[in-house]
Each structure stands twice: as C-alpha cells, then as structure tokens.
Amino acid sequence: MSVIEIDKLVKEYKNGVRALDGLSLKVNSGEIFSLLGPNGAGKTSLINILTTYYKPTSGKVSILGKDLCREPDRVRRQIACVAQRISIDEHLSLMENMLFQSRLYKVDAQLAEERINTLIDSFDLSGYLKYPTASYSGGVKRRLDIAMNMVSSPVILFLDEPTVGMDVESRKAMWKMMLKIRDEYNTSIFLTTHYLEEADQLSDTICIMKNGKELVQGSPGSLRSYTRQDMLRITFSNAERGKKYKDVFDDTGFIKFSSVRDNSVLLGVDDSRTAFTAVNKWLLDHDVEFRGIEIVEPGLEDVFLALTGSGEDRGEEWVC
Numbered sequence: 001m002s003v004i005e006i007d008k009l010v011k012e013y014k015n016g017v018r019a020l021d022g023l024s025l026k027v028n029s030g031e032i033f034s035l036l037g038p039n040g041a042g043k044t045s046l047i048n049i050l051t052t053y054y055k056p057t058s059g060k061v062s063i064l065g066k067d068l069c070r071e072p073d074r075v076r077r078q079i080a081c082v083a084q085r086i087s088i089d090e091h092l093s094l095m096e097n098m099l100f101q102s103r104l105y106k107v108d109a110q111l112a113e114e115r116i117n118t119l120i121d122s123f124d125l126s127g128y129l130k131y132p133t134a135s136y137s138g139g140v141k142r143r144l145d146i147a148m149n150m151v152s153s154p155v156i157l158f159l160d161e162p163t164v165g166m167d168v169e170s171r172k173a174m175w176k177m178m179l180k181i182r183d184e185y186n187t188s189i190f191l192t193t194h195y196l197e198e199a200d201q202l203s204d205t206i207c208i209m210k211n212g213k214e215l216v217q218g219s220p221g222s223l224r225s226y227t228r229q230d231m232l233r234i235t236f237s238n239a240e241r242g243k244k245y246k247d248v249f250d251d252t253g254f255i256k257f258s259s260v261r262d263n264s265v266l267l268g269v270d271d272s273r274t275a276f277t278a279v280n281k282w283l284l285d286h287d288v289e290f291r292g293i294e295i296v297e298p299g300l301e302d303v304f305l306a307l308t309g310s311g312e313d314r315g316e317e318w319v320c
C-alpha cells in the first residue's frame with residue numbers, strides 16, 4: 001500500500017523557475033524512502049509541498065489517501081517534518097520541549113506522558129534530562145528534534161538531510177534511530193540526503209531526481225544493477241585530462257554515459273570486455289598518456305553520477 005502518490009507534479013515559482021517539472025513517484029507504507037539529487041534538483045521544493053507548506057502549480061498529490069490540496073489539515077495531523085534547521089527551544093528543558101510539542105498536536109496529556117517516556121528511553125535521551133538543552137551536541141539536539149516530532153505518532157515522518165554535518169558516530173546513532181522509527185513505530189520515513197552511503201544502507205526505496213523530475217526509482221540493489229558489469233574506469237594524471245578525454249569518448253557514440261571523478265573517467269558501455277579491448281587499443285594507438293584502465297563494479301555513487309551526470313543530460317536515457 002502506498003502512503004504518498006505523486007502524479008505529474010509541477011512547481012513553478014513567481015520568478016519563473018520550474019523547480020518541479022512533472023515529477024511522479026510513490027512511497028510505500030512502512031518504508032524508508034530516500035530522495036537523492038544534485039543541488040537545485042527540487043528536493044526541498046518537493047518536501048515543502050508534501051508537508052503542505054507550499055502549493056503546487058499543477059499535478060496531483062495524495063497522502064494517506066487524501067488529496068493534499070483539498071484536505072491539507074487532515075494530512076497535517078498525520079505527518080511530521082524535521083527540517084534542516086533544528087527546531088528545539090533552547091530556553092526549555094528536554095521534557096518541556098517534548099511537552100510543548102504534544103500540546104501543539106493536542107495529544108491527550110496522559111497519552112503524551114506515556115509516549116514521551118517511551119521516546120526518551122527508546123532514543124537514549126534519558127542521560128541528558130538534567131542538562132540544559134543549549135549544552136547538547138548537534139547530534140543530540142537532532143535526536144531530540146526527531147523524538148519531539150514522534151510525540152504525535154505520525155504515520156509519515158519527513159526528514160530533510162537529518163545527518164548533514166554530523167560526525168561518523170552521531171550519523172550512525174541517527175541511522176539506528178531511523179531504523180527504530182520504521183521497525184518499532186511503523187512510521188514511514190521520507191528522507192532527503194546527499195550521502196549515498198546513507199541512502200544505500202538505510203533505504204527500502206531510492207529515488208534519484210534531477211531538474212525537477214524523477215530519473216529512476218527502486219531498491220538500492222536494483223539501482224546498482226542499472227550499471228552492473230558494463231563500466232570502465234580510465235585513470236589519468238590529472239582531472240583536466242580526464243575531462244578532455246571524457247568529451248572525446250562522448251563523441252565516439254559507443255559510450256552509454258560518462259562521468260569524471262577525481263582523475264578518472266567512468267564510461268558506461270554495452271559490453272565491458274569488448275569495450276576494454278577497444279578503448280585500450282584506441283588509447284595506445286593515439287599515444288594517450290594514462291595511468292590505468294580497468295573494468296569496475298558500480299556502487300550507488302556510480303549510478304548516481306551516471307544518472308545525474310555533471311551537467312550533461314545523458315541521464316534522460318534512463319528515465320523510468
């Protein structure tokens with residue numbers, strides 16, 4: 001069963017920027033859904049619409065079976081959103097922050113008390129009860145922010161880049177928290193992130209978007225299979241040479257997609273063994289200085305780069 005259904009969503013701002021350009025996607029009940037995309041892809045615009053903050057220009061959005069534009073109040077009661085900026089009040093204690101949130105959502109006082117105690121326990125916050133919230137580390141503040149947003153027992157929790165700027169340990173604690181929210185609270189999570197490893201580790205479904213449109217949607221494993229077996233990496237002495245030969249290979253016509261990463265060019269090809277021989281021969285015949293050529297197994301990062309490219313629109317070949 002899906003909890004979010006988006007059909008041909010368009011958001012055009014007053015300045016004429018079309019942040020969403022006919023985006024369609026579905027989020028299933030009880031899953032962690034990650035939205036990935038380069039800067040300016042339209043992720044925040046989408047979250048702002050889904051959380052009823054902005055109105056779409058056109059298209060249809062249904063959340064928990066309700067039309068977002070016709071019944072925004074009913075939708076609002078069943079969702080919670082943790083924005084990029086931490087929303088805890090540092091003049092209040094941990095408990096006061098939790099209670100404030102429960103009153104905002106009009107949760108019955110006794111139920112709120114039970115939920116708050118369970119959340120504090122569940123998310124390892126009890127050790128911080130006696131300290132002022134202003135003294136918490138960024139990671140603990142973020143955990144409290146998310147715990148507060150769970151007081152209303154939302155069916156869907158939106159998290160806009162929840163681990164941005166965190167150290168590895170805090171990020172791992174946050175992942176544990178997200179998995180708990182999905183598995184023990186049965187809340188669906190809609191997550192935006194720039195971290196591919198995070199999306200890979202946590203998500204049931206990943207959607208990669210660019211220029212206001214979805215490029216591809218699927219499980220981390222199914223996305224990796226997009227480019228499995230058929231990639232070559234050629235390493236040069238510097239990134240400029242990589243860029244130069246990327247353009248040369250693009251013009252040959254037998255490359256499915258290409259991207260430059262550090263000193264290397266990644267080439268998507270039809271048959272890696274045949275391409276390996278052909279490209280190797282071409283490089284030697286043309287006296288091109290290169291450090292190495294190899295057949296590579298793609299990771300999620302390769303899929304992301306292949307689909308979003310670095311300015312070129314080759315990803316459109318992969319539109320689902």
Ligand SMILES: Nc1ncnc2c1ncn2[C@@H]1O[C@H](COP(=O)(O)OP(=O)(O)OP(=O)(O)O)[C@@H](O)[C@H]1O
Pocket residue numbers: 013014015017018019037038039040041042043044045046
């Ligand atoms: N309020 C606004 N008015 C006009 N244009 C906007 C507004 N908000 C966003 N945009 C533009 O819409 C496009 C998509 O922006 P958006 O913030 O949704 O992308 P994003 O994927 O969240 O990017 P980032 O990862 O950098 O946060 C960008 O070109 C941006 O400049």
